[in-house]
Amino acid sequence: MSENRSSGGLNRRRFVQAGGAFLFAAQCPVTFSRKAHAAGAGSMMNSFVRIDPNNVITLLANNSEFGNGAYTVMSMMLAEELDVDYRSIALEAAPTTPEYYSPLFREYLTAGSVTTGSTFMPMRTAGAKARAMLLEAASRDWQVPTDELGTHGGQVTHAGSGRSSTYGELLETIHRLDIQPPETVTLKDPSEFAILGKPARRYEGAGKVDGTAQFGIDIKLPGMLYGAIARPPVHGGSVVDFDATDALTMPGVVKAKAIRAGVVVLADSYWRAQKARAKLKINWDRGTNDGVSSEQFYADYRALADTPGLLAEDIGDAIGALDAAEASKRVVEATYEMPLLAHATLEPMNCIARVEGDTCTVWSGTQYQSNDQEVISRFLGIPQQNVTIHRPLMGGSFGRRSSKTADYTVEAVEAAMGESVPVQIIWSREEDIRSGHYRPLFVHKLRGSVDESGMPEAWHQVAVGQSLMQGSKHDPGYMVRGMDIYSLDGCLQEPFGVFPYGTSYQIPNHRVESHNAPRLGIVPQEWRSVGHTHTGIAYECFLDELADKGGIDPMALRLRLTKDHARMNRVLSVLKEKCDWDKPLAPGRGRGVASRIYNISPVAQAVEVTVAENGDFTVDRVVCVVDCGFAVNPLGIEGQVEGGLAYGLGGVAFGNIDIVNGEVQQSNFHDYPVMRLPQMPKVEVHILPSDEPPTGIGEQATTPIGPAVVNALFNATGRRVRRFPLSSQGFNLV
Amino acid sequence: MKLTVNGSELQINSDSDTPLLWVLRDELNMVGTKFGCGIAQCGACTVHLEGRAIRSCVTPVSAVAGKQIQTIEGQADEKGLSTVQRAWLETDVAQCGYCQSGQIMAASALLSENPNPTDAEIDTAMAGNICRCGTYPRIRTAVHLAARWMTEEQSA
Incomplete structure (x- = not known):
């Protein structure tokens, strides 16, 4: 374990401690290559850092970039310890080998808003260890003590003699003297940070304004064929037979063949492949999901919610307290219903695959390299190390590209089998909306009571929906006694599985049950902030219903319920002041608040809405207070908060995938609306200063916005929405 | 052709x-x-x-x-990035970046017709450009910045 240089200033223990479960474990450095070795012309100083004789420093990044800012924070951390400009660092995707697996997930996976937290120690350690080797080389070369040496701008300098060498020039000494990485190293004290904690623009930002940033869809390989897939109208359907006679007469069309995903047409351009696909005549087997519908899901889930579920938590005596409170009419009951949601990344799914003998190479924008590798190797029956994954930038992901089935990747491999050239599959937007993976539909049934002072006394919640993890390789890792921990994310007061805690509120009688709904109709998938996307609405809106019942101000209620949770209490206290909570609003306007903890960052938001007679409403102002520990890049955090809440607001306002007779009814942005510029509220972001280790921010702002808006609409109109999206209930965000 | x-x-x-x-x-x-x-x-x-x-x-x-x-x-010429592109970089607009080519092209067309747009005019002109990362607040800021820089460049 590393130690800091001085004990002054910030709390040094908190930066190095590895105590606690889950995320704090991620503060431990991952394993490093023990030996430095020559790599091409340059040298691998350790697993993450290569230095070339021309003084180019390369970071081997094991976290992927899809807008999350992974490349920026990782290069900042490394640059801090190497005393170079973070934008001077070259960045390379680390290979998909166990050496580079996430220390938290034990897989090659970028997810869960843990990149900053889980790389904070490893990246700094990698930089500091490389720097120590360079100092040792200069010290022995120049016969001066290391403590007389300094580093600046990619050079080691000795003030006394005026000598200096670039890092690249010192490689020769490192090899000649066989200098190895030190076992332990001293990291900079936070008070010495020149880069970390300061606003930094996006590492790869330049290519994103001049059109040169390369996404997966942009890659062109010699001889590559483009593939368009006709997919079954019902999820899980399959091809019985097909007639491609007309398609094959079209110019540029090479082949049509059935694969598990449907019928793929290969052509010399994507447009030609798309056009030919429309000429296919396919006889589909509609499979076991034929006939399923969203309405039936709602009905079935409501019925399930009336039956006892698996018991996740039973603190005090919630049932007894509720029954006792019935007589004095201090009980509230409500059922919240959340629809299926698509991710709708702006870059549609795509993948290039090349299969040659017992090797396979794919170019795929993916969050989940080790899983893709596993699925492909199993599919092809080849060793995992024979699957090479190249990782371009991703045009958004929001969880979609962490597919456990590796759907859009392995289908490209299947399409490329037997072809002598690489094949690129590109999804149309219609395929993305109709044939993707979805945030599962959820029903939460709640019953709660308030005591004589009006404070919540008992809480009984039953959650029903399809599990993300059940039956996957993460079962049982992310399951507890048959319950998916994500189905109850943020609903529990006690630790649950690998989650150290859920809600920051304390209610004396607290019972939560869970039903895993039958696996039917769709493939469920993580959607930015995962379980909180539905639990957040149910919990935070019902809490407001109890506040209303007890006649207590919603902000005051939350402050009182979090009195034992110092971090959330501080967030809410700051929010109350920043959002002018007590300032009266004009008629037709309303204010709402919600707070959530996701991957241990407490976040709270307050919103102001204006509602017209016809239900059209605007979100005029959002104030968001976050505590994500030490703020590595405040500029990146602000962007993640603004973007995260835009994503969440769009989902709550009008996100809805409807299945009728097995078929998704929506198809593109005209009937699956997403946030647009005019609907975007003014956002004020307040990042609380902290010397705790950095924790997540990519998904944290996504959840509070929905319930805060619902609560504000109630505040403005007295109407409570319990079925989503808002647009289905007469409230249209304009 | x-x-x-x-x-x-x-x-x-x-x-x-x-x-x-x-x-x-x-x-x-x-x-x-x-x-x-x-x-x-x-x-x-x-x-x-x-x-x-x-x-x-x-x-x-x-x-x-x-x-x-x-x-x-x-967009860029022999002198370097366009004013709109520079404003985008300065404001650190992009997240995933996939929509930003389209956003920049829409913004530069807007500014060529309306050199000093209001927030409402920006909203209307750019409503057809989706950003799933939600960089909208910075898009507004960057359009205003580009407008200011263009005015300064013309008066210089």
């Missing part, structure tokens, strides 16, 4: 019904212009036709033969 893209006349062989988007991407290898929806709903494919913003995903190439087309690759 001949196309004039970013000032260069180019011979193209794509089928005449091919949307300009796919001619740019697949035949001319100018992949800065993006595919997002295929039905003019998202703006990722925005390019300029005779200086006005159009959706290249629904524009058959035959309809633009002989006319001036500008793509994101033509």
